[in-house]
Amino acid sequence: MARGTDTQLLEQEQWLRANGLPLVVPPARRLRGLIPRTVPLLVTFAFLAIGLVMVDAAVADEGSVELLDVLRRPAQRTTLIVAGIVFLLAIPLGMGYAWLQRRMTPLLRLIVGVVIIVFWLGGLSLIAALTHATGGLHIDIVSRLLLLLLAALIGFYGLGNMLRWAGKRGAKELTVTVPAVARILPLLLLTVLLVFFTNELWQLAGTMTQPRMTLLAAFLILMIVLIVLPATFDMIDDEKDDDTEEPLLEATPFSGLQARRSKLSSGERFNLIAVSMTVQFVQITMFVAVTFAVFAVFGAISLTDELIATWTGEAARDLVILGVRMPMEAHMFRVCMILALFSGISFAASTLQDSMYRTLFLDRVAEDVHRNLAARHRYRATLVAHGTAPQRWLSLADDD
Secondary structure: OOHHHHHHHHHHHHHHHHOOOHHHOOHHHHOOOHHHHHHHHHHHHHHHHHHHHHHHHHHHHHOOOOHHHHHOOHHHHHHHHHHHHHHHHHHHHHHHHHHHHOOOOHHHHHHHHHHHHHHHHHHHHHHHHHOOOOOOOOOOHHHHHHHHHHHHHHHHHOHHHHHHHHHHHHHHHHHHHHHHHHHHHHHHHHHHOHHHHOHHHHHHHHHOOHHHHHHHHHHHHHHHHHHHHHHHHHHHHOOOOHHHHHHHHOOOOOOOOOOOOOOOOHHHHHHHHHHHHHHHHHHHHHHHHHHHHHHHHHHHHHOOHHHHHHHHOOOOOEEEEOOEEEEEEHHHHHHHHHHHHHHHHHHHHHHHHOHHHHHHHHHHHHHHHHHHHHHHHHHHHHHHHOOOOOHHHHHOOOOO
16 A cells, blocks of 8 residues: 555544544554554553552551551651552553653654563562562552453553543533523523422432432433434434535545445444434533532522421431532432433433524534544545455445
8 A cells, every 4th residue: 555545544543533433443454553552551550550569568568457557657658658649640641651652753652662561561570579569459460461451452442532532522512511501501490490399309309218319310311311312323324415524524634535435334333323422411411410500509598407307207417428428418419419310301302302402502413423424434435445445345335
């Protein structure tokens, strides 16, 4: 394959990965650059493992001992503090290496990647031996081999690319969603505000066990998924013509290229659905969070402990999460959570039925889906034209 063609494909694949679509790239081409996509996560694993070795070394000779007793000893206290810093820096250092390696030459990137893999497999065992870390906290060689395989699979399937895209896209979506939520929130609150003062709802919150409350929340979230999923399928199946798609691809490596359409593979369909649903769930999560906050503030101002006890039949009590006392009444938390999730269901349904909601929220998602599909078709055409497409794609080349 000519160097120019290879460069074109690499640019297209870089765009697909940056936009959360790594599974559009065929498996054979996903093997290219696997080490650079694997090593940053391995760097994070390595620093976490080093932190565990340091903790192990600090307490290994102490046997079973109270943590406060260890902290009273200067050497062990210093080791544990440094280990805590290493834990906190593990993820930033992995991200920093990912940024740094993009500025390396391919040869240097390969050499450094191999060195890090060797250190992961052998160097940590040497460090554990030298520090006499025998407490069982350090990661053994079998576990490190499994974690190396996990990092390679994450790199191969592009999960890191999808998570990075989701973070960036989610942050961008929040800046647009917050003003839109402010416009439609008062209208939706009017439909559920009176329910907040319904005695039966507070009795339900007072008598429901924690497992049942968890199941109810999971069921309501499932209902939101079932509302959003068919609309996402419809957006993916709603194909546009080339003239409509071309403006969406301006300033991308696919601009001006011919498209070649075919049936989506299961991996491609999953990737496109995941990307579009991520954006919609950012919107829904923001709406649910804002609704929950509004009811929580409203309840804190208007309700007293005596009234809550009358409605629930139980004395009011503070909310405790993981042993931490929160500044909120426990029954009110449940009521606010139930109403917020019900409002999320109403919001999700409204984006499908109400034209104003579609304009504010869903049209932007649909445009992203059509752009991603257009990019996929043009990327596939480039692969087929230069003989690098998988045989399955070649056999379907003329199915349109």
